[in-house]
Amino acid sequence: MECAHFTAGECRSCSWLLTPYDAQLTSKQGAVRAVLDPVTGPGIAWEPPVASALAGFRNKAKMVVSGTSTEPVLGILGPDGGVDLRDCALHTPGIVAALPHLAAFVTRAELAPYDVGSTAPVAQRGELKHLLVTESPDGDLMVRIVLRSTATESRIRKHLSWLTEQLPHLRVVTINVQPDHVALLEGEREIVLTEERTLPMRLGAVTLRLGPRSFFQTNTVAAAALYDQAAQWTDEVAPERVVDLYCGVGGFALHVAGPGRRVTGIEISDEAIRSAERARDEAGLVGQVDFAAGDATSSDHAGLVDDADLVIVNPPRRGLGSDLATRLEDSGVPHVLYSSCNPDTLARDLAVMTSYRAVRARLVDMFPHTPHAEVLVLLERTRVR
DSSP states (O other): OOOHHHHTTSOOSOTTTTSOHHHHHHHHHHHHHHHHHHHHOTTOEEOOOBOOOSSSOBOEEEEEEEEOSSSEEEEEEETTEEEEOTTOTTBOHHHHHHHHHHHHHHHHTTOOBOOOSOSSGGGOOOSEEEEEEEEOTTSOEEEEEEESSSTTHHHHHHHHHHHHHHOTTEEEEEEEEOOSSSSOSOOSEEEEOSSOOSEEEEETTEEEEEOTTOOOOSBHHHHHHHHHHHHHHHHHHOOSEEEEETOTTTHHHHHHOOTTOEEEEEESOHHHHHHHHHHHHHTTOTTTEEEEESOTTSGGGHHHHHTOSEEEEOOOTTOSHHHHHHHHHHSOOSEEEEEESOHHHHHHHHHHOTTEEEEEEEEEOSSTTSSOOEEEEEEEEOOOO
């Protein structure tokens, strides 16, 4: 893939861009196995890696806004100022097409970009920090406008109808308030400006509902492959009772649901749980799938876990942690399906769970042109403690 920004040294996010893609996959598979093989042993069956498109795969743009309201720059901050990445080839076509209209909206609504040039409060000027844009598989858009305060909310509302005219597929628009001068992408407060509050993300037979602050994989096609693989392995072990920890908006829970199977998803985000419940209702899975807001690492769910035939875990990069890994190790759960975006913490957790044997694994390439890897591993209990 050609990239003028990489060639010019303006953006190096795609650190493996000059590596042929087949070599990227081979290197990722080798690196993941080098970390996991000492823990999993020789008995694991590795499926062929799931490849990604090389461009147009990223469903979310996280654009820092710099420059001025009359000449906004949407992209990243470099050592010499803002780098405009509106033409970034990683983003889906709908996002690329939307970004010029969003830049024009910044000018129209007179949204002054936030000045990050100094830590001194007197030098912190401007309001607009980021534009976060997500595109669904059907081309619908969600735009989140990250501001320092609500001082420009009235101007945004005034010109919102113009923006929706320019972007007919715009479904959700929010203001996120991030008042602190720190390296945080977003704040705790979200103001929804549209009637619709969630973006439908259709993945085959399942349509998830993505709220403004809910996590979703940034590569939609790869995410669909990950969920499909999880559903296939779940059907093979045929559990009657499934618990999905870190369930998010219900991706794994809703994909593994089936006749005669009871699924419960646990997620700490109330917003994500509401989105998951709406997706469940729309899928006609009421009575088969339940969701509850709670901390996946809490011992409050120990009884639920102990009664399960299969536990699915999809933790953040820090992994399960010793407490939850030990709880699974001490449980009687026959199978665990572990989806990891960090092979190092996955290996650390598996080293704790010695009563399990890794039987199946697959690399899913969510992040082409980078060393990052997503891995799905099926674990089978070999002894009862």
